[in-house]
Amino acid sequence: MRKTVVKSHVQQHHDQSAQWLDVDSIARVEISSEDPSQPIEAALQPVGAPGWRAAESGPQIIRLLFDAPQKVKRIYLLINEQEVSRTQEFVLRYAQYHGHSFREIVRQQFTFAPPGTTTEQEEYQVDLDGVTTLELEIMPDVSGSAAKASLGRLLLA
Template sequence: MRKRIISQDIEDIIPPDEDWLDLEILAKAELTSEDPSHPIELALRPGDGPGWRASESGQQAVRLLFDKPLRVRRIYLVFREDEKERTHEFVLRWSSDGGKSYREIVRQQYNFSAPHNTLEIEDYDVDLAGLTTLELSIIPDMSGGLARASVAQFCLA
């Protein structure tokens, strides 16, 4: 078994080499809320800062509306929680008809528990032909606490 211990600094969690899409050019973002110091742009650029965070607690959504239909083969997500022990859930859904109907890609829960479980890294091989809308919905604390939703990296290829 080959192993190595990796750092849990977000700066070190850069998606593996890939031709990542420039989402700032290809899509418009719709958000339920946004902390001005953590705008969505910081999550859409691989390895570029702390990522996006909601301005309020509770369930939140990030929706990417693409200017023209795309084919996406990979989705890379990184979530980080350094302070509060909690369980979050996210749902990733896609649409090929401009958001009139959606198909679920994944529904996932993860338990954050500092200092050991502070990062959740999700890397999905997909084949989304004709993608027009991608939605990430996050329940930041399944117990109903006041945690704010966030995503450190949200990359597509």
């Protein structure tokens, strides 16, 4: 895994038989921060470790920079929060053919209210060709608390 730092147990519900892209071998990852005990590699695999967690509070960026343009048909996101009640917002965007302008795929808010509502799981059917950058921006709490962003899974097919 090539990555650059630029500034709980996860329940699996996605289709584990899907042909997910092997991001380790086709992309470089840029992240805004990372808790050493929960590195980004853990969130980019279909099964396994509990995912990524930011080392710092506040907005976070996870950026996948593909070595060659990719065709993306599905995007799976899993985010868990077991401890802090909060409203999170994320924005998923992409750039094509090494361009610098991003197009937004989705912007969504979700309220975590442990112990009841602790998981946000989304799967998007898309038809994107020539993707060279995929960016996930997470605002862990729209009210500005010291909550830390986390990501259980980010999978692409």
